[in-house]
Amino acid sequence: MNRSRQLGLAAVLLAVAAPVGAQERLFEAQPQEDTSLLTDTAAAVLDGRAAEIAAQLRCPVCSGQSVLESNSSIAQEMQAVIRERLGQGENEEQILSYFVASYGDWIILKPRPIGLNLLVYILPAIGLVFGTGWLIMLFKKWSSGAATAESQEASSDLDDEDERWLRDAMRR
Amino acid sequence: MRGRARWLLPLAAIPALGILLFGLVRNPDFFPTPFIGQPAPAWHLETLEGDSLSLDELQGKVVLLNFWASWCIPCRAEHSVLMRAASAWPEEDVQVVGVVYDDRPANAQRFLDQLGNDWRHVLDPGIRTAIDYGVHGVPESFFIDRDGTVRMKYIGPLTWNAVKTNVDSLLAGPGIPAGEPDTPAEE
Numbered sequence: 001m002n003r004s005r006q007l008g009l010a011a012v013l014l015a016v017a018a019p020v021g022a023q024e025r026l027f028e029a030q031p032q033e034d035t036s037l038l039t040d041t042a043a044a045v046l047d048g049r050a051a052e053i054a055a056q057l058r059c060p061v062c063s064g065q066s067v068l069e070s071n072s073s074i075a076q077e078m079q080a081v082i083r084e085r086l087g088q089g090e091n092e093e094q095i096l097s098y099f100v101a102s103y104g105d106w107i108i109l110k111p112r113p114i115g116l117n118l119l120v121y122i123l124p125a126i127g128l129v130f131g132t133g134w135l136i137m138l139f140k141k142w143s144s145g146a147a148t149a150e151s152q153e154a155s156s157d158l159d160d161e162d163e164r165w166l167r168d169a170m171r172r
Numbered sequence: 173m174r175g176r177a178r179w180l181l182p183l184a185a186i187p188a189l190g191i192l193l194f195g196l197v198r199n200p201d202f203f204p205t206p207f208i209g210q211p212a213p214a215w216h217l218e219t220l221e222g223d224s225l226s227l228d229e230l231q232g233k234v235v236l237l238n239f240w241a242s243w244c245i246p247c248r249a250e251h252s253v254l255m256r257a258a259s260a261w262p263e264e265d266v267q268v269v270g271v272v273y274d275d276r277p278a279n280a281q282r283f284l285d286q287l288g289n290d291w292r293h294v295l296d297p298g299i300r301t302a303i304d305y306g307v308h309g310v311p312e313s314f315f316i317d318r319d320g321t322v323r324m325k326y327i328g329p330l331t332w333n334a335v336k337t338n339v340d341s342l343l344a345g346p347g348i349p350a351g352e353p354d355t356p357a358e359e
Contacts, residue, residue: 102306
């Protein structure tokens with residue numbers, strides 16, 4: 001690659017990159033916590049914790065996404081709020097309660113195990129227990145009823161009453 | 173055994189159907205706000221004109237706090253209702269305040285120049301106040317009583333009926349006005 005081609009390539013790259021940098025935000029970035037005094041690792045830890053919290057919050061305009069995943073401006077600002085509050089020394093619980101105080105429990109993606117929400121946690125377990133019990137009974141019945149399988153098959157077209165009558169009659 | 177199980181199954185389906193039905197008839201755009209009956213989050217912000225305004229200054233008045241943006245089409249529709257609200261009651265009783273949500277001040281100003289502007293608007297950099305108030309999108313409005321307590325949250329473009337009913341009942345005295353927003357949010 002000769003020199004003029006390299007220069008040309010650089011010019012093209014610059015032209016492509018320029019509009020991205022020029023894209024203005026609707027608002028000046030809010031003054032965020034001063035991280036200049038923090039070491040890089042401390043800042044990274046702060047960001048990691050912010051991401052952890054953001055992942056638990058529901059984005060207010062795109063209910064299916066978390067605040068961490070969403071690119072909407074409100075989600076971005078909520079991430080900034082989380083970082084600010086972490087920088088002010090608040091812990092995860094305090095920050096989550098702040099968002100719950102303004103948006104309600106709805107804002108937490110994973111329902112808290114209190115009140116009606118408990119159903120979400122308990123119902124599957126109940127369903128599993130009852131379902132298993134039901135299946136076991138069904139299997140037992142099938143295996144014990146194997147001897148009379150033929151007659152049951154024959155009676156399967158009959159309605160309840162006829163079937164009961166037939167069973168009674170056969171028992172006699 | 174078999175006869176009993178037959179009854180058990182449809183019986184078990186009733187609560188399940190009940191939950192599904194509840195989900196069906198519920199307005200998915202209605203988000204209950206935890207603020208009803210709670211003190212409105214304080215704010216102290218710059219107005220569109222460059223002055224400053226705080227919620228504390230408005231204590232003693234009924235405040236209709238309206239979050240809006242120039243890019244929001246339903247806000248355009250609701251503007252005439254707000255115009256009417258701003259002139260319907262004496263200023264010392266009722267104050268309409270607009271909060272410009274995620275918008276350029278110049279665009280907000282142009283919107284007001286076009287549609288009229290009889291009340292004050294504050295800028296909300298970083299939409300921090302909107303997040304404080306648990307705003308999902310615009311327009312959203314809060315009815316705040318004379319003591320600074322949020323009495324009602326209205327999602328979506330305001331109707332004159334909703335404004336009049338709520339403001340009148342707040343002017344009449346304490347008590348939580350009945351009703352939830354009858355219009356779905358449009359964003």
